[in-house]
Amino acid sequence: MRNFTLLLTLCMWASAGHAQRFVTRDAQISFLSETPLEDIQAESLAASAIFDMATGELAFQAPILSFHFPKALMEEHFNENYMESEQFPKASFRGVVAGLVPDKEGEQMVTVTGTLDMHGVAKERAIEGTMTRDGEWWIVASQFEVACEDHDIDIPKVVSENIAEIIGVTLRAELKLK
């Protein structure tokens, strides 16, 4: 019993001490709202991401204000009326990667199960994507959908023909060994 506890504690200690971490501060996240009337697209090149190979934890964080739109008014409405970015300045995702072979080079399909926190509402999600090992880099890519309703993002009737209920998100990050 004692030996086992000691071993377990030491193992955790060791893994925390020798964590192999891959990070980036310029992950690219874009989203698209598609309706018959209008397509609205925005992109951020300022998201951060970290992947801990020892624990399999993967986390993303994006400042809402870093999303830029082709039209200034869209950006204002996005921040003021929908995301309320002053109150909720960041969107984040933190999860654990399943199905990854750490030392395998090349693309692998993965599922990351964790919490997507946006507009002050946290949702449990299992998000699929790919992870590609390239030496001291991990390239993470994913496409997934976010329902505005899931995160209490209100779309008033007047603009419901211009803004989609389900937003398509595309993400690409190149994480480098820290």
Added chain:
Amino acid sequence: MKKGCGVLALALTVVLSPFVSWGQDDLMNFFGEEEKPTVVTSAFKAGRIINVQSPETCGEGEMNFIIAHRFGRLSDGWYDLFGLDNAQMRMGLDYGITDRIQVGVARSTFGKTLEGNLKWRFLEQMNGGGSPVSLTGYSVAMRDGLRLPEDGIERKGVHRMSYVHQLVITRKWSPEFSLAVIPSLVHRNLVDRPDRPNDVSTLGVGFRYKLNRRMSVNGEYHYLLPRPIEDGLHNSLSLGLDIETGGHVFQLHVTNSRGMFERAFLAETPGRWQDGDLYFGFNINRVFQVRETR
């Protein structure tokens, strides 16, 4: 002996657990590092609080068409339908050269005045380090277009001109509440009475309080700084409501100033609230993106 084992294990876990949990927190700590200050945006909804400039400008490549009315005196009663029979109008077009520099032209029926203006938000309020306020400079040149009276006095084109320069100092205190302090200098090349000074200064305050995501209550007051003589002109006070619907901002208000360009409402407001000299009016702002830049 068995009990001792358990105690030792517990002790070990307690001693070592700070290290372990330190390791986990560190993952999120990564996001905390390198936090950059961010610009505070949207202190007001539209380019004007009511009459006076807010710090907001058109975004780069954006054009804002403003159509504004001030009706007749509310105290005129049923005969003039509380002023609705008589409207003064101003049509303006603003364009964003950059996200912070804007130029505009406008025409008012009031004095058949044509104006050209320049607005520059040269300092942004920042969150997390940086300036606590935003500073915006605004200059406008106004040309009176009325026919010259035939009174034997020789007037040149330059006598039609007047100018206003102002500094809009704004702080957005919370997502709901923004406050502005606005000192202005009014210069008239020619005044209509010999006892009126060519230069008048005012000190104004304005606010915006958001009721919800689409509506806000706005107000502004301009205090005429002491002049050499009493000239029968009064401070301008306006209260209003902003309503935003997608591409439009509707501003509805009540004011004692009927002119919608700076010289008129800052320096030449003849009526007072307490005398019933109140005018209902609106501004409609419609934004067009004429050049996509990002």
